Amino acid sequence: MQKKLKVKAVFFDLWNTIALTDSKQDVFREMQIRFGLNELTHNQFVAECERAIMLDKFDSLDHLYSRILNYFSLPYGEIILGDLDFLWNHTLKSNKIFPEAKTALQKTKKKFKTALVSNCENIGFEALSKNFDFNKYFDEIILSCNVRLLKPNPRIFRMPLKRMNLEPEQAVMIGDSLRTDMLGARKTGLKTILIDRKGRHKGRTPPVDAVISSLNELDKVIDFR
Numbered sequence: 001m002q003k004k005l006k007v008k009a010v011f012f013d014l015w016n017t018i019a020l021t022d023s024k025q026d027v028f029r030e031m032q033i034r035f036g037l038n039e040l041t042h043n044q045f046v047a048e049c050e051r052a053i054m055l056d057k058f059d060s061l062d063h064l065y066s067r068i069l070n071y072f073s074l075p076y077g078e079i080i081l082g083d084l085d086f087l088w089n090h091t092l093k094s095n096k097i098f099p100e101a102k103t104a105l106q107k108t109k110k111k112f113k114t115a116l117v118s119n120c121e122n123i124g125f126e127a128l129s130k131n132f133d134f135n136k137y138f139d140e141i142i143l144s145c146n147v148r149l150l151k152p153n154p155r156i157f158r159m160p161l162k163r164m165n166l167e168p169e170q171a172v173m174i175g176d177s178l179r180t181d182m183l184g185a186r187k188t189g190l191k192t193i194l195i196d197r198k199g200r201h202k203g204r205t206p207p208v209d210a211v212i213s214s215l216n217e218l219d220k221v222i223d224f225r
Contacts, residue, residue, distance in 0.1 A: 002210065002220075002221065004220075004221060004222055004223040005172055005191050005193075005209060005210065005221060005222050005223060006223045007112065007170055007171055007172045007191060007222065007223075008112060008113060008164075008166055008170045008171065009112055009113040009114065009115065009160070009161075009164055009166055009170060009171040009172075010108050010112045010113075010114050010115075010171070010172055010174065010218075010222065011114070011115045011116075011117050011157070011160060011171055011172065011173045011174065011185070011190070012105075012114070012115070012116055012117070012138075012173075012174050012175070013117065013118060013151075013173070013174065013175030013176060013177070013180075013181045013195075014116060014118035014120060014125070015118065015119075015120065015176075016176040016195075016197065017174060017175050017176050017181075017195050017215075018097060018098060018101045018105070018116075018215075019095055019096065019097050019098065019101070019128055020094075020095065020096050020097075020098055021091065021094070021095050021124075027087045027088065027090065027091050028042070028045065028046050028049055029042060030087055031045075031049070031068075031083075031084070031087060032045045034080070034083050035072060035074060035080075037072065048071070048072075049068070050119055050144075050150055051071075051150065052067055052068055052071035052072070053067055053068060053071075053121045054119050054120055054121050054144045054145055054150060055144060055145065055148050055149075055150065056145060056148070057122045057145050057146070058121065058122060058123055060123075061085065061088060061089075061123060064088070064121065064123060065081055065084045065085070065088075068084065069084075091124070092123070092124060092127050095124060095127065095128055096128075097128070097131075097132050098214075098215065100214055100215050100216045101215055102132075102137075103216075104215035104216060104218055105137040105138075105215075106137070107218075107219075107224070108137075108218065109137050109138075111224050113139050113140075113164050113166070114137060114138045114139050114140075115138055115139060115140040115141070115142060115160035115164070115171075116134060116137075116138045116140070116141045116142065116143075117142045117151065117156060117157060117160065117173070118142070118143055118144065118151075119144045119150050119151050119180060120143055120144060120145060121145055122143070122145045122146075125143060125145075139160075139164065140159070140160040140163050140164065142156060142159050142160055144156065147159060150180070151177075151180040151181060151184045152179065152180050152181075152183045152184025152185075152187065153184060154184060154187050154188040156184070157173065157184055157185055157188040157190060158188060161188075167189075168188050168189030168190050169189055169190070169191070171190050171191070172190060172191040172192065172193055172209070172222065173185035173190045173191070173192050173193070174193045174195055174212075174215075174218075175193075175194070175195065176194070176195050176196070176197070178194065178206060178207075178208075181194075182194055182206070182207070182208050186207065186208075191209045192208040192209050192210075193208065193209060193210045193211070193212060193218075193221055193222075194206055194208045194210070194211045194212070195211075195212050195213070195214070195215070196211050196212070196213055197213055197214065199213065209221075
């Protein structure tokens with residue numbers, strides 16, 4: 001039987017950990033096709049999009065679209081702006097909190113210090129916040145668009161540790177991405193829990209301390225006593 005992790009703080013990723021945003025991957029894929037950026041792999045394109053829009057705050061979607069087009073040196077035009085507007089609004093409407101997240105976060109907050117550590121742009125986070133009070137569940141909220149750092153940079157993980165006056169080994173990071181969540185957390189010295197909702201890593205042994213398929217399983221891998 002796997003030994004449960006003993007920690008004082010639990011850090012959570014946002015997208016596809018607490019909130020469903022599967023449509024965003026489809027949007028990025030469609031954007032790449034429409035932009036004609038075939039020289040990049042899709043993972044490279046997504047990473048470039050993160051650098052383009054998740055390290056700053058935007059006062060409108062038009063501002064965000066302009067940043068994307070400028071970043072990729074693409075021409076402005078009604079068609080491409082219309083495409084972006086359709087795709088982005090589809091994503092905003094599709095994003096939603098996972099059904100078990102509220103209960104899991106309430107339970108975790110009662111026992112541990114908690115932090116949200118997310119690569120995200122502010123408009124999507126603000127839209128999600130209209131129906132979900134993140135401040136109720138997290139002692140610290142660290143967003144890339146606010147601190148101008150992206151996971152897996154260890155500095156973004158050190159921020160909540162410093163504010164909580166904790167050592168890295170006293171915290172665990174929960175997220176769905178091996179590249180951004182698990183790699184960055186491990187480099188910083190945190191314990192790691194991969195949330196694998198779709199079973200993509202079934203039968204494999206990813207370099208993490210534990211794997212779960214839902215936030216309902218947190219008490220199976222973390223010592224809540």
